[in-house]
Amino acid sequence: MIRFLYLTDTHIRGTSPANRLDHFPDTLKRKLNEAVDLANQFKVDAVLHGGDVFDVPSPSPSVVGEFLSIFTRLNCPLYGIIGNHDVFAHNPQTLDRTMLGLANRLGIIRIIHPGERIYVEKEGTRVQLTGQHFHVDLDRRDPTLDYCITKENADIAIHMVHGMLMDRRFIEGVAHTIIDQIVGTEADMTLCGHNHLGFRDTERDGKIFLNPGGFVRLSNHPAEMARRPQMVLIEIENAKLKYRKIPLQSAPKGDEVLDRSKGEEAIYREQKLNAIVDEIKQAGQFQYANIHDIIEQLANREGITAPVRDLVMDKIAQAQERLEASES
Template sequence: MRFLFLTDTHIRGTAPANRLDPFPETLKLKLKEAVAVANELQVEAVLHGGDVFDVPAPSPSVVGEFLSIFNALQAPLYGIVGNHDVFAHNPQTLDRTMLGLANKLGVIRIIHPGERIYFEKKGQRVQVTGQHFHLDLDRRDPTLDYCVTKEQADVAIHLVHGMLLDRPFIEGVAHTLIDQIVQTEADLTLCGHNHLGFPDTIKDGKMFVNPGALVRLSNHPREISRTPQLVLIEVNDQKLSYRKMPLRSAPHGKDVLDRSQGEEAIYREQKMRQVVDQIRQAGQFQYANVHELIEQLASREGIEPAVRQIVLEQIAQAQERLEEEND
């Protein structure tokens, strides 16, 4: 059995500020190549690690153009919800998004937390599970999101749109270390969210992989040297293996990423850090993101979870109204 994994496609109709090329056209070429590879290798399914879209409600014309590419797949497309796919990072708003529409139309099949999808062929059974992005991800007990049990299957694959890393990251940025979740029964844990990815890691015979985003949205030096890639997963004799497949259609980073604003960007980042430090000192908050501020305030003041959820839902609704006005 074969599966193909890709993540963080961030489908959008415009080019990011740091791109020199016609970004949407470049992305179409990448997706067409991924579809061609999947069809040629006759995979059982294509797996998407989240952030299918760059915003929850892109224009119908953009959605139509890109979903028509996925329609050429001969295998089903399964995926999980990324933070960019829904309003206010809240997976409960999925039904009001374009990813939710794609799910209802059957273009992409969303795997919800707790759900198990099974594939069977030649006496082998593969279990696939998924975990959406949510505001408590990488903040609460990581085993709740990253660890799964293998039930009536030879091989288990788990998808997570979270900040899984092989080593400690910047203080104050929520993340999970691979060492914290080695008790999972998944033979392969596939992650998105962190666009740069991390080195392939094997712990206790279990594999942890993030190939990096299919797109390069920033002009970070590592993005310039990185080549977007797919992951081909194979299951033979009840054993799992994988290999990465760099995209032939992906242009060299130096040809499409603009570094002319590098020094200015560094200056802005330094100023932003100063502002964040001031916020932390004034309010003893750990994060500057509005959702994270609410989380910190709720925790500090002992606000009930139900009240916190109402506030987050109000933010999601406000975001939806703003997007409608922008359209």
């Protein structure tokens, strides 16, 4: 039997987010240790990570050291894809300047790049692993380019994407892809991250689409309060794929770690912010409201070519990198 353990959005960081009542890094260490123990206990053939390994591209060496030493206890390879939080300015080309890039070079995490196929073979069954990192055009361009893969010389194909895949239509103005658009994929299983709340397990034409939700809860959104972070154990035997969700035992209850009182304030702030964003949108006729989205929209509207747009994105990445360096 070939076994994989899938988890996503670990957002490793050395500090606690504003809404957390606990010491977030300590809780996260316990959870990651549980995941590693489970992987070793089940003798999985690989652990798969859906991206956003780190919360910021370059946390301090002490934080990186503490957390990566948990991963080095694994008795199997750790394969991952790049999330938007792992890299500067959400740009995967900055990987080599990030701590995820360092972990990749040291072989602690093996990053799967688009177009690359990794094979795991055992007892006559051959599994193909592919991955699609986050990038600025994801969920905006033809989704089949990022979500649909072909199965080459394998019994089972598993594809990981750090993108906004949903089981149904989502809020207008938030770039996303729905499963209906990508049912043509040859992946027997598509594993997503990015959306920390996940979506309902979906099966179409015998293909499985999963996002178990983030490994951590960063916000005190009511849905985050209610959910227990979980992983997915995947088992493949005689070219048949099965899976089950494994809730994290060491994850505290939402109301123990998430501050609800700040929730009301946060909701109020969010409403105010949304109102401002609405005004900006109306004034500028921009559909989205973060810096990358605005550049994207500007580029489209003004007929700016992709290389120029990418150059601007790169400059912003460098500026963010300098800013982060001066802060730490």
